Amino acid sequence: MSVAQGKTESAGGVARRGRVRKFSLTPTVTVYLALVALLVVGSVLVGLNGGVLLDQGGILNILTRSTVLGLVAVGQTIVIITGSLDLSVAYLVGLCSLVAAETMAGSDGMMVPGVLLALGVAAVVGLVNGLVVTVLKVNAFIATLGVALILRGYLEDNYTGPAGSVPRAFQHLGFDRIGPVPIGVLLMLLVAAAAWWYLRRTRSGYHTYAVGGDIDVARLSGVRTGRTIVIAHVLCAVAAGLAGVFLASRLGSGAPYVGTDAGYDLESIAAVVLGGAALAGGRGGVVGTIGGVLILATLDTVFDDLAVDPFFKDVVRGIVLIVAVALYARRKLPRRSA
């Protein structure tokens, strides 16, 4: 009944695509290209100022700055891929640093229980986030904001400043190096690698992408969507917990606002988005996120070397973020046929 039973038409895409994969400018590639460009520009600027950006100290500086944000952002990547997000991570980082430091209370024997308890608390907070999102069906923004406020209330009520103390032995985590590389950086990369493996190699990881891509499709295909979202939230919270533990090791004690002072909630989301993930879910990855974290850390390092006004710093970070997302959006402009 339709007009084109005519076979003359050849337009349209039934034609076979070549097997050859062309090098394509995916967000992940873009973010690393941007990183390289930034390093070059930064080196020149710092060089003109009479300093050196990329000597060993400089590189270490960038990597060290990336450690805590990297941990948090890797976790954030997983929740964002499911189409959720977590605004409670900043307070959670503080809370976990306190739990770890207070449990250890300077005693060597309590190091393992301290770490486990901190991660356990994180997991419970993540579980609550996940359940509020899936069972109570509260929008993730509101759900995790609510949990963040609860955590803040608890912290403000019970702490006025640093508390607890970690034993000297535990501070090795924060300050030692293996060869030239700080243990913290290795820890962060290890967590990133584990998250990459989880997302790219396990069924649960596949389902994470599926749920974020289209939750109805995932459900109709037999994916347990609720469970997938809850797992994502737990993993994200545990990553934030690790960040808290690491900070306790560096600071020597727990600090209630160490996470919020650094703005790890929004900063981690910024890094994930900078790394090419779609805030709506279904797309993104750990590799891109680490790129995003490195860009933010490099910016900070360059600005510090140049002794730039901190307010101007934020302006530039904001511009970088918006430009990056605008560039990704451009590439996705709908192409119409017919």
Added chain:
Amino acid sequence: MTANGDVVVRLTGITKSFLGVPVLRGVDLELRAGEVHALMGENGAGKSTLLKVLAGVHRPDSGQVEVNGEPVVFATPRDAQQAGIAIIHQEFNLLEHRTVAENVYLGREPVRRGQVDRRKMEADTKGLLDWLGEDGVDPAETVNRLSVAQKQVVEIVKALSTDAKVLAMDEPTAALADHEVELLYDLVDRLRTRGIAILYVSHRMREVFDLGKRITVLKDGAFVTCALTTELSSDQLVRHMVGRSLDALYPDRAAPEDLGEVRLALRGAGNDRVRGVTFELRAGEIVGVAGLQGSGRSAIARAIWGVEPFTTGTLEVDGVVRRITDPRTAVRLGIGYVTEDRKGEGLALRQSIRDNALLVRRAALTGGPGRRKSDLGELLRSVAVVGRGEHQEVRYLSGGNQQKVVLAKWLAVGPRVLVVDEPTRGIDVGAKQAVHRLLRDLARNGVAILMVSSELPELIGMSDRILVVHEGAIAGELPAGAGEEAVMGLATGHGRGEVA
């Protein structure tokens, strides 16, 4: 093992009500291996509910479902899947950013040593594609790089990978380009010869007769008849569905004295898709635009409305040369546009009927008095939207009712020119007729209508004259009542001699 012709699925006396409203009242259906069974009925006849019962989405209130002679109860979609029943939905259930293989095995990824066995997944997908004779699809390709027809193949492969013996296809051609429909015919045929039982839901008469061996007709949730296609004429079929025959399907055309002044005139208009488009559109007439998919028939409509504007030539509205560079300008000049992509461009799906109907009015007409509540009710009554009141979200409406809301949206601003693209795509016979009548009534009230359609009977039945587009240019104009061959001749570039 079932042999071809064996009954694989039998539904008997299925009833289902929602909130006390009966949607299915005692429906019987038998699906046989290696047979295509067509399911027809108007919107609201209960076809999609029946599909959902079959898919395990809804549990019937009463009645029995048997698979291979065994009574079964599907509590979840998974149960139906395990019983070998798969549904190919009208909107594809695919993840655009994942690969073909990842989509096919979603939720059932093979695991080896704790990891997803990607290689096996892709090899198995390849195997199924080969079995279907579809070697043009690469299992490692991302779905968003496939054509619509290829996506449909992926859907089918996904169903087959669950070892489906029964495939229910809901309006499988609705989303396909014209030339892809034939590929689907082929595919359905291959599935059939491989012993799959196919339930084929479609509004398109020709497909049903070409493909189906049996036809089951539903009306208002009740079983009307089940017959062999060879024993049924299309007239009888339409009567079964709506209780009227094909002859009554199209309203009377405009008489010469009904035509008013020229509302819209194009002279040598073109852009990068079409060129040299010249025609006049008068008040009171419906001018049809025919052409193959990709010929530029829709591009003309979109250019008039300013989505992809003309870059050359002139466009006159009511005798004044205008440059329409965006839809807002078009709306303010009194031009309405009913898109072919109803859900994507025509409606705000999560908004109410009311908000959708007033969308254009609120957006484009400033300064005038707002339409009062009673006026809106009158408007919705005039297009005969059937819904649960004006505050219902339009995504819950049937396709036909959604289209009526789109029309209401334009009627609310009283356009003088209405450009409609595929006005009845994917809606049932009854709603189709209502839309046709509505368009003709508008023309009688002095609206100039340009109607793009790929359905020749509709185009010929409705148009006062037909413009045929071929490769971006108007190949000719045919008078009312031209034959299908004449239109096709021009559309394929063979019939220039017949230009009227």
